[in-house]
Amino acid sequence: xxxxxxxxxxxxxxxxxxxxxxxxxxxxxxxxxxxxxxxxxxxxxxxxxxxxxxxxxxxxxxxxxxxxxxxxxxxxxxxxxxxxxxxxxxxxxxxxxxxxxxxxxxxxxxxxxxxxxxxxxxxxxxxxxxxxxxxxxxxxxxxxxxxxxxxxxxxxxxxxxxxxxxxxxxxxxxxxxxxxxxxxxxxxxxxxxxxxxxxxxxxxxxxxxxxxxxxxxxxxxxxxxxxxxxxxxxxxxxxxxxxxxxxxxxxxxxxxxxxxxxxxxxxxxxxxxxxxxxxxxxxxxxxxxxxxxxxxxxxxxxxxxxxxxxxxxxxxxxxxxxxxxxxxxxxxxxxxxxxxxxxxxxxxxxxxxxxxxxxxxxxxxxxxxxxxxxxxxxxxxxxxxxxx
Amino acid sequence: xxxxxxxxxxxxxxxxxxxxxxxxxxxxxxxxxxxxxxxxxxxxxxxxxxxxxxxxxxxxxxxxxxxxxxxxxxxxxxxxxxxxxxxxxxxxxxxxxxxxxxxxxxxxxxxx
Numbered sequence: 001x002x003x004x005x006x007x008x009x010x011x012x013x014x015x016x017x018x019x020x021x022x023x024x025x026x027x028x029x030x031x032x033x034x035x036x037x038x039x040x041x042x043x044x045x046x047x048x049x050x051x052x053x054x055x056x057x058x059x060x061x062x063x064x065x066x067x068x069x070x071x072x073x074x075x076x077x078x079x080x081x082x083x084x085x086x087x088x089x090x091x092x093x094x095x096x097x098x099x100x101x102x103x104x105x106x107x108x109x110x111x112x113x114x115x116x117x118x119x120x121x122x123x124x125x126x127x128x129x130x131x132x133x134x135x136x137x138x139x140x141x142x143x144x145x146x147x148x149x150x151x152x153x154x155x156x157x158x159x160x161x162x163x164x165x166x167x168x169x170x171x172x173x174x175x176x177x178x179x180x181x182x183x184x185x186x187x188x189x190x191x192x193x194x195x196x197x198x199x200x201x202x203x204x205x206x207x208x209x210x211x212x213x214x215x216x217x218x219x220x221x222x223x224x225x226x227x228x229x230x231x232x233x234x235x236x237x238x239x240x241x242x243x244x245x246x247x248x249x250x251x252x253x254x255x256x257x258x259x260x261x262x263x264x265x266x267x268x269x270x271x272x273x274x275x276x277x278x279x280x281x282x283x284x285x286x287x288x289x290x291x292x293x294x295x296x297x298x299x300x301x302x303x304x305x306x307x308x309x310x311x312x313x314x315x316x317x318x319x320x321x322x323x324x325x326x327x328x329x330x331x332x333x334x335x336x337x338x339x340x341x342x343x344x345x346x347x348x349x350x351x352x353x354x355x356x357x358x359x360x361x362x363x364x365x366x367x368x369x370x371x372x373x374x375x376x377x378x379x380x381x382x383x384x385x386x387x388x
Numbered sequence: 389x390x391x392x393x394x395x396x397x398x399x400x401x402x403x404x405x406x407x408x409x410x411x412x413x414x415x416x417x418x419x420x421x422x423x424x425x426x427x428x429x430x431x432x433x434x435x436x437x438x439x440x441x442x443x444x445x446x447x448x449x450x451x452x453x454x455x456x457x458x459x460x461x462x463x464x465x466x467x468x469x470x471x472x473x474x475x476x477x478x479x480x481x482x483x484x485x486x487x488x489x490x491x492x493x494x495x496x497x498x499x500x
Binding site: 006009010013023025026028029030031032033035036037059060061066070071073074075077079 | 414415416419433434435436438439440441442443446454457458459460461462463
């Protein structure tokens with residue numbers, strides 16, 4: 001019986017891992033197995049290295065790593081049925097939630113958002129990844145594996161993009177656009193050329209490719225191009241600047257008229273409201289454009305206000321506090337003026353606590369609402385001037 | 389020696405049965421036992437045995453304990469509760485399969 005020394009053990013273990021076996025458990029199993037064989041079959045003064053080499057070679061056809069590969073594939077295969085079950089269940093649940101969520105959404109019932117988020121989350125984080133893992137195991141060729149990888153990636157991206165879009169999270173548009181481009185430029189060519197060569201799948205492949213191409217094409221058609229987005233923002237910014245100009249002129253005219261001591265003075269609350277509105281507008285503009293003098297920057301460097309949700313402005317600029325102040329002032333103002341001169345209290349973009357939906361308002365809506373408030377106050381004040 | 393396809397389909401049954409009777413075994417021991425019991429007619433290859441052992445462990449059918457033999461580690465396999473049940477099922481299934489095959493291939497028991 002051969003006596004194995006520690007250096008032999010180290011040598012065998014090193015060799016096993018050098019041959020590509022990385023699972024520790026498997027390394028130890030093989031080590032012990034080889035040691036048993038050597039101890040039992042090699043005579044006391046035998047040639048260790050030579051015997052070891054012959055022994056380990058009898059373990060495999062091409063290389064020792066085969067054992068590890070087989071282990072991995074068997075262990076994963078064990079989970080195959082569980083994974084398949086989870087995939088089917090998650091897919092069904094996701095589809096059911098999506099249906100319910102959409103029905104609720106159209107009916108404007110509560111809970112729609114939760115159903116949709118749950119459904120898309122399940123779809124993109126459980127169903128699609130599992131489908132990808134299971135499908136890719138069935139394919140042998142690299143190009144088939146790539147096709148599935150691109151397809152799954154694009155699928156996950158487009159469904160997450162939709163989720164981000166409805167949740168008003170950032171990068172939604174980017175995710176959706178890039179997923180469409182991945183589908184068209186990577187997935188489709190791989191899919192088409194691997195399928196069209198096989199006479200059995202030829203017709204199916206062509207038909208499916210046309211369907212995929214037109215579906216992506218139609219979606220891309222619906223998307224607003226970056227250029228038209230810019231154009232729209234330019235127009236809306238110009239609109240805002242114009243009404244701002246009109247208001248400023250009217251305000252200055254009235255202010256001048258009021259210098260005449262015979263005319264009634266500015267009502268304090270009215271003036272307050274105008275200046276709070278001005279403060280809010282300037283906060284929105286500064287946060288969106290980074291400049292205090294938008295009129296100048298717009299004329300010289302084409303800086304525009306982004307067509308974004310005004311809600312994004314609330315967290316960063318203490319807008320909520322200022323809005324509260326405005327609400328109190330408006331209440332005070334309305335109790336002082338007569339019917340027909342009252343200012344709007346509801347339906348304002350900052351009034352989200354009273355059942356309003358912040359998401360419905362873009363920066364432009366908010367700016368316009370504020371300008372309108374100012375105009376109303378101005379109008380009432382002007383009325384006082386002309387009446388007297 | 390039988391073909392590796394035949395061994396592959398029955399390997400798990402062999403492992404479960406051996407562990408049922410011997411309680412606790414390590415890899416090399418299993419190959420030797422099979423060799424002895426079959427008079428060298430079945431020789432389990434390392435490339436088939438260890439992947440199956442690991443898969444059965446992952447499935448929860450086998451539990452393991454390790455022992456240090458000098459510098460090296462020996463992994464002993466034992467049937468879990470689930471494994472004991474499964475062992476009987478597998479053996480019954482295989483016995484049934486043999487009967488079916490016997491009928492299907494028209495093998496006369498006396499001639500075997």
